[in-house]
Amino acid sequence: MHPDIPQPRLPSGKENDLRVRILLVAIERFATHGYGATSIRSIVEAVGCTKPALYYHFGSKADLFVEVHRAVQSKVRKAFVAMPQNAAPLAERLERFVSSLLEATVEDPSPARLLLTAIHRxxxxxxxxxxxxxxxxxxxxxxxxxxxxxxxxxxxxxLAAEVLAEILLGMVHHRALELLRGKPLAHDVSKQIIDVFIHGART
Amino acid sequence: MHPDIPQPRLPSGKENDLRVRILLVAIERFATHGYGATSIRSIVEAVGCTKPALYYHFGSKADLFVEVHRAVQSKVRKAFVAMPQNAAPLAERLERFVSSLLEATVEDPSPARLLLTAIHRxxxxxxxxxxxxxxxxxxxxxxxxxxxxxxxxxxxxxLAAEVLAEILLGMVHHRALELLRGKPLAHDVSKQIIDVFIHGART
DNA sequence: TTGAAGATACTTACCGCTCGGTAGGGAGGC
DNA sequence: GCCTCCCTACCGAGCGGTAAGTATCTTCAA
Incomplete structure (x- = not known):
C-alpha cells in the first residue's frame, strides 16, 4: 500500500535485504582474499551491520563460506549445461563455450576466483x-x-574424450588465471585457444 | 683449517645448521598452507627451536618467506635453462621439458606448490x-x-611463439595443479600433452 | 479495538585464543 | 670483555564467536 515507505523490517518485502547484502559482500571478499584472510569484521564493516547480525543469518564463518559457494556454483554450472545444446560446428561450439566463460570472468571475476582457488588451493x-x-x-x-x-x-x-577434455579445460583454466592476474583478453583469444586445441602447433 | 671439527657455532662449519633446518621446514609449510596460514610457532615447533632463534636468523616472517622463494626459484629456473641446450627433435625436447617439470614435482611438490600459489593466489x-x-x-x-x-x-x-608458449605452459601448469591435487601421473602424460599441443585434437 | 505474548531482527559489550614480534638474559667460544 | 646464538616470558592486536538486551512486527484472546 505504501511502497516507498522505508519499510524497516521483515523478509517478505525485499527478500531478506540484509542477508542478501551480506552474501554479496562475502562472495567478493572470500574471492579476493580467500577463506582465512577474510575476517567477519571486514565483511560486516563493508555491509554496514554488526557481527551478531551476520551470525543471525549465517550460523558461522564456515556456513557463510559454504553458502557463498553454493550461490556461485549454481551460477557457473549454467555455462557448462548450456554448451551441449548448441548445435553449431565443433569449433564454434567450443569457441563460444570458452568465450562465455572468459567474458563472464571479465564482467565479474569473483566466481572464477572463488572456484579456481577452492579447487587448486x-x-x-x-x-x-x-x-x-x-x-x-x-x-x-x-x-x-x-x-x-x-x-x-x-x-x-x-585419446579418450576425457583426456582431451582435461587438456582443453586446462588451457581455459590457465587463461582464466592469467586474466585474474590482470592480463587482458585479446579479442580473438577464444579462437586462438580452440584453433590450437583442434589443429595443434604444427605447420 | 680444521674442517671436520664439530664447530658448534658460526656459519662456516656446516653452513649454519639451524638456519638451514628452519628454511627447509619453512619451504614445506609455506608451500602446504600458504603465507597467512603458516604460523611462526608451527615452524619452530617442527624444527625444535624457539621463536627468537628463528627471528635471529630471519628478521621477520616476511623476510623468511622471501628467503624461501629465493631458494626455490633458483632451483626451478634450472629446468627452464637446461631445456634449450637439448638438441633433439622438437617433440622430444618439449616432452623432456614437460616430463622433467612434472617428475620433479612428484619427487618434491613444494617448489611447484609455492610458485604456482604465489603466481595465481x-x-x-x-x-x-x-x-x-x-x-x-x-x-x-x-x-x-x-x-x-x-x-x-x-x-x-x-601465431606468435609467445602465444604458443603461453598455451603450452598453461597445459603444463594445469597438469601440475592436478598432480598437486592428488591425480597421479600416467606414464605417457608428457607425450600426450605434447602430442595434442603439436598435432591438435583433430583426426 | 486493544493489548499482552511471542517471534523476528537486530544491538552493545564482552570472551578466550592465537598471532607476529620482542625485552632481557644467559651460555659458550674468541 | 665481547660477540654469537639462543632461551624464557611476555606484549598488544586481531580473530571467531556469544551473552544479554532491545526495538519492531505479528498474532490472537479479551
Missing amino acids: PEQGQPPLDLEAFHAHNLARLAAVLQQAQAAGEVRED | PEQGQPPLDLEAFHAHNLARLAAVLQQAQAAGEVRED
Missing part, C-alpha cells in the same frame, strides 16, 4: 566443499561434446 | 616477490625454442 580450516563432484560434472559435459565429435570423425580417437 | 600481507619477472623469463625460454622451430618450418607462424 583449498585452505586448512575451511569447510569441505566437494568440488571434486562439481569439477567432474563440468568435465563430463565437455567430454560428452568431444565424444560426439569423435563419433562424427572430427576428433582423434586414440 | 598471492595473499594480501605477503611480501612482494616479482614473480612476473620469473614467469616472463621462463616463458621467454620456452618461446625461444618454439621460435626456432618456426624458423625451421616445424611450427605454424600465424
Whole structure:
C-alpha cells in the first residue's frame, strides 16, 4: 500500500535485504582474499551491520563460506549445461563455450576466483566443499561434446574424450588465471585457444 | 683449517645448521598452507627451536618467506635453462621439458606448490616477490625454442611463439595443479600433452 | 479495538585464543 | 670483555564467536 515507505523490517518485502547484502559482500571478499584472510569484521564493516547480525543469518564463518559457494556454483554450472545444446560446428561450439566463460570472468571475476582457488588451493580450516563432484560434472559435459565429435570423425580417437577434455579445460583454466592476474583478453583469444586445441602447433 | 671439527657455532662449519633446518621446514609449510596460514610457532615447533632463534636468523616472517622463494626459484629456473641446450627433435625436447617439470614435482611438490600459489593466489600481507619477472623469463625460454622451430618450418607462424608458449605452459601448469591435487601421473602424460599441443585434437 | 505474548531482527559489550614480534638474559667460544 | 646464538616470558592486536538486551512486527484472546 505504501511502497516507498522505508519499510524497516521483515523478509517478505525485499527478500531478506540484509542477508542478501551480506552474501554479496562475502562472495567478493572470500574471492579476493580467500577463506582465512577474510575476517567477519571486514565483511560486516563493508555491509554496514554488526557481527551478531551476520551470525543471525549465517550460523558461522564456515556456513557463510559454504553458502557463498553454493550461490556461485549454481551460477557457473549454467555455462557448462548450456554448451551441449548448441548445435553449431565443433569449433564454434567450443569457441563460444570458452568465450562465455572468459567474458563472464571479465564482467565479474569473483566466481572464477572463488572456484579456481577452492579447487587448486583449498585452505586448512575451511569447510569441505566437494568440488571434486562439481569439477567432474563440468568435465563430463565437455567430454560428452568431444565424444560426439569423435563419433562424427572430427576428433582423434586414440585419446579418450576425457583426456582431451582435461587438456582443453586446462588451457581455459590457465587463461582464466592469467586474466585474474590482470592480463587482458585479446579479442580473438577464444579462437586462438580452440584453433590450437583442434589443429595443434604444427605447420 | 680444521674442517671436520664439530664447530658448534658460526656459519662456516656446516653452513649454519639451524638456519638451514628452519628454511627447509619453512619451504614445506609455506608451500602446504600458504603465507597467512603458516604460523611462526608451527615452524619452530617442527624444527625444535624457539621463536627468537628463528627471528635471529630471519628478521621477520616476511623476510623468511622471501628467503624461501629465493631458494626455490633458483632451483626451478634450472629446468627452464637446461631445456634449450637439448638438441633433439622438437617433440622430444618439449616432452623432456614437460616430463622433467612434472617428475620433479612428484619427487618434491613444494617448489611447484609455492610458485604456482604465489603466481595465481598471492595473499594480501605477503611480501612482494616479482614473480612476473620469473614467469616472463621462463616463458621467454620456452618461446625461444618454439621460435626456432618456426624458423625451421616445424611450427605454424600465424601465431606468435609467445602465444604458443603461453598455451603450452598453461597445459603444463594445469597438469601440475592436478598432480598437486592428488591425480597421479600416467606414464605417457608428457607425450600426450605434447602430442595434442603439436598435432591438435583433430583426426 | 486493544493489548499482552511471542517471534523476528537486530544491538552493545564482552570472551578466550592465537598471532607476529620482542625485552632481557644467559651460555659458550674468541 | 665481547660477540654469537639462543632461551624464557611476555606484549598488544586481531580473530571467531556469544551473552544479554532491545526495538519492531505479528498474532490472537479479551
